[in-house]
Amino acid sequence: MSVRYWAVVPAAGIGSRMASDRPKQYLPLQHKTVIEHSLQHLLSHERIEAVYIPLAEHDGYWPDLRISRHPKIKTLLGGKERADSVLNTLTAMADVAGDQDWVLVHDAARPCLRKQSVHLLLDTLSGESRGGILANPVNDTIKKVANEDEILETVDRQQLWQAQTPQMFRFGLLRDSLQRALAAGVNITDEASAVEWAGHSAKVVCGPSDNIKITRAEDLPLAEFILSRQNESC
Numbered sequence: 001m002s003v004r005y006w007a008v009v010p011a012a013g014i015g016s017r018m019a020s021d022r023p024k025q026y027l028p029l030q031h032k033t034v035i036e037h038s039l040q041h042l043l044s045h046e047r048i049e050a051v052y053i054p055l056a057e058h059d060g061y062w063p064d065l066r067i068s069r070h071p072k073i074k075t076l077l078g079g080k081e082r083a084d085s086v087l088n089t090l091t092a093m094a095d096v097a098g099d100q101d102w103v104l105v106h107d108a109a110r111p112c113l114r115k116q117s118v119h120l121l122l123d124t125l126s127g128e129s130r131g132g133i134l135a136n137p138v139n140d141t142i143k144k145v146a147n148e149d150e151i152l153e154t155v156d157r158q159q160l161w162q163a164q165t166p167q168m169f170r171f172g173l174l175r176d177s178l179q180r181a182l183a184a185g186v187n188i189t190d191e192a193s194a195v196e197w198a199g200h201s202a203k204v205v206c207g208p209s210d211n212i213k214i215t216r217a218e219d220l221p222l223a224e225f226i227l228s229r230q231n232e233s234c
């Protein structure tokens, strides 16, 4: 059977750092919600067969979105942390996904993902055995800080990249790596860190720096501006 492509969009967070009246993935952004922007180029990609979305228990916002009825979307219950939500989803996908299938994991809180970036990731990695991630080289000088504000040292940034999403790995490798890392109590903040911990290599694929994650209040107007410029260039 030919290799298939799936997407997982973790959306079970509460957005505590955003401190808004609802989880940040449901905040209004450019005439839609954050999550609808984050989903659009995964849903429209012809090779991606289904998009699995782990949601928080009692999520009362998702059912109200028209996109919740999209035929490609399947929802399920997320977990305590982002990595748990992703592993819950991969476990639920076991009946449909083959070990060599590709899975793209993309934060529901990254609404500025460009269509061309999804195509770049698939075109770059599909022929590879390894997986990889959209990322962007660090441009600022990086300081290591202790006691809240004391600079300990300047970190050499020549080899430092900021990880983004989507992160794309083979289904079996990602499921097994996540399972082992979480069982070992490793702090996993992205899919690549579980794959690295399990001893496998991964690649970065250089994407635009405007693929930002909505984390705090000041990120939302920036995303408004980015999307308004992307719409102009369409």
Ligand SMILES: Nc1ccn([C@@H]2O[C@H](COP(=O)(O)OP(=O)(O)OP(=O)(O)O)[C@@H](O)[C@H]2O)c(=O)n1
Pocket (backbone or CB within 6 Å): 009, 010, 011, 012, 013, 014, 015, 016, 017, 018, 025, 054, 078, 079, 080, 081, 082, 083, 085, 086, 107, 108, 109, 110, 213, 214, 215
């Ligand atoms: N238990 C969790 C926690 C987070 N996420 C998702 O993972 C993505 C990135 O996580 P983050 O930015 O940390 O979102 P929150 O956990 O909601 O934010 P915070 O840490 O500020 O509470 C988000 O789309 C979030 O919905 C998830 O699916 N399950």
Ligand SMILES: C[C@](O)(CO)[C@H](O)COP(=O)(O)O
Pocket (backbone or CB within 6 Å): 082, 107, 162, 163, 164, 165, 189, 190, 191, 213, 215
């Ligand atoms: C997955 C991620 O977006 C890569 O940069 C990041 O690790 C998510 O971190 P968060 O604290 O769960 O937002």
